[in-house]
Amino acid sequence: MGNAVVHFEINGPDPELVAKFYGELYGWHMETIPELEYTTIDTHGGGGINGGISKSEKPHTTIYVGADDLQSALDKAVSLGASTTVPVSDIPNVGTFAQFADPDGNLIGLFKGNQEEAPGVSAGSNPPVTWFEIYGKEPQPLWQFYRELFGWTIKEQSGDGYVYGEVDAGGQGINGGITANPMKQPGVAIWAESEDQQGYLDRAVELGGTAIMPATEMSGGLKIAMFTDPQGTYCGVYSYKQ
Numbered sequence: 138m139g140n141a142v143v144h145f146e147i148n149g150p151d152p153e154l155v156a157k158f159y160g161e162l163y164g165w166h167m168e169t170i171p172e173l174e175y176t177t178i179d180t181h182g183g184g185g186i187n188g189g190i191s192k193s194e195k196p197h198t199t200i201y202v203g204a205d206d207l208q209s210a211l212d213k214a215v216s217l218g219a220s221t222t223v224p225v226s227d228i229p230n231v232g233t234f235a236q237f238a239d240p241d242g243n244l245i246g247l248f249k250g251n252q253e254e255a256p257g258v259s260a261g262s263n264p265p266v267t268w269f270e271i272y273g274k275e276p277q278p279l280w281q282f283y284r285e286l287f288g289w290t291i292k293e294q295s296g297d298g299y300v301y302g303e304v305d306a307g308g309q310g311i312n313g314g315i316t317a318n319p320m321k322q323p324g325v326a327i328w329a330e331s332e333d334q335q336g337y338l339d340r341a342v343e344l345g346g347t348a349i350m351p352a353t354e355m356s357g358g359l360k361i362a363m364f365t366d367p368q369g370t371y372c373g374v375y376s377y378k379q
Contacts, residue, residue, distance in 0.1 A: 139288035140210075141310030143203045144248060145188035145266055145327045149196035149368035152176055156190050158344050158366050162337065163329060164263040173228070180258055182265025185330070186311050187258055196368045198325045199236070200269050201246035202287060203310070207235045210247050210286070214239070217282050240282055241273035242323040264337065268328035268375065269304075269313035276300050276317050283315065291315065296356075326363075328373040334362035337374045341366070 147155055156167045156176050166179045167190070176190040204210040207225045214237045215221060222244060223236035232250035239245055258265060273279040280291045280302045290305040302315040318324060331337055334352035342348050345367035352362040358378040365371055 139290065139305070139307035140202045140204055141308040142186065142200050142269055142306050142313065143310045144186055144201035144246070145269070146191055146199050146201065146246065147188065147327075147366075147370055148191045148193040148199065149370060150192065150194060151368055152190045152192050154367055155370075158341075158346070159190075161344055162341055162346075164261075166259070179256075180263050180265050180329075181261030182258055182263045182329075183260050185258055185265030185267040188266065188327070196370045197244060198327055198370045198372075199244045199246050200271075200313075200325055200327075201234065201248040202306075203308075204247045204249060207233055207247045207249055211235050211237060214245075214286055217285055219282075219286075239271075239273075239279065239323075241279060243271050243273065243325055245271075245325075264329035264331040264374065266327050267311050267330045268373075269311060270326045270328065270373070271313070271315045272318035272322070272324045272326070273315065274317065274323075276302055276315050279315050324371065326371040326373055328361075328375050330376060331374055332360075332376045334360060334374045334376065338362045338364055341372075 159165050160167050166181055167176050169176045178188040218240040219237040222238050225233055225235045227233050235247045237245055283289050284291055292303040294301045304313045306312055338348055341364040346364045348364050350363040354360050361373055361375045363373040
């Protein structure tokens with residue numbers, strides 16, 4: 138069983154703006170912790186994972202992966218070609234975390250909570266975060282990196298102009314994908330689940346976001362849309378019907 142993806146984080150220079158944006162867009166519940174300069178997100182989506190908002194100079198999104206021994210996981214990541222960006226650090230009354238840049242520069246977090254069972258997503262009908270994507274220059278080397286590091290099962294898919302690795306991270310948490318960014322730039326995106334992709338896309342634009350992809354029917358019952366929030370971090374909206 139692979140290491141589970143347990144948390145997402147939206148980072149950028151204006152956390153208050155981002156909290157307001159996602160709160161108004163999706164109805165997500167925000168709680169600011171002043172002493173940590175951090176805002177927690179409970180999506181009230183009834184599933185998926187919760188997240189947080191943190192201040193950083195450069196806008197970016199990351200995911201956090203659960204690990205029992207953060208130092209060992211960090212050392213293994215480095216041995217596979219990653220670089221440490223945040224050493225193992227304590228979060229008072231919460232747990233420990235670390236962060237690395239994978240071989241393509243994507244910032245990925247590691248986390249271990251102080252409690253055996255942390256509070257989960259609250260019940261509700263808001264769009265839950267149920268999918269992640271990691272973008273790289275070439276997906277195949279990243280597939281191997283994450284297979285070795287986290288034990289993820291990655292189903293390789295390819296078609297006319299695309300190569301995609303569908304990730305089964307195992308255990309609790311969410312699954313996702315690893316693919317090439319058309320601009321050959323690293324990045325991480327979170328995907329919220331809703332059948333009203335265009336409605337949320339239009340609302341995101343009204344609130345200061347930028348449309349990247351309109352609601353689009355894909356193969357296999359997948360429908361997606363994508364936007365950037367006001368600070369430029371990516372978020373997708375999708376639905377999947379078999």
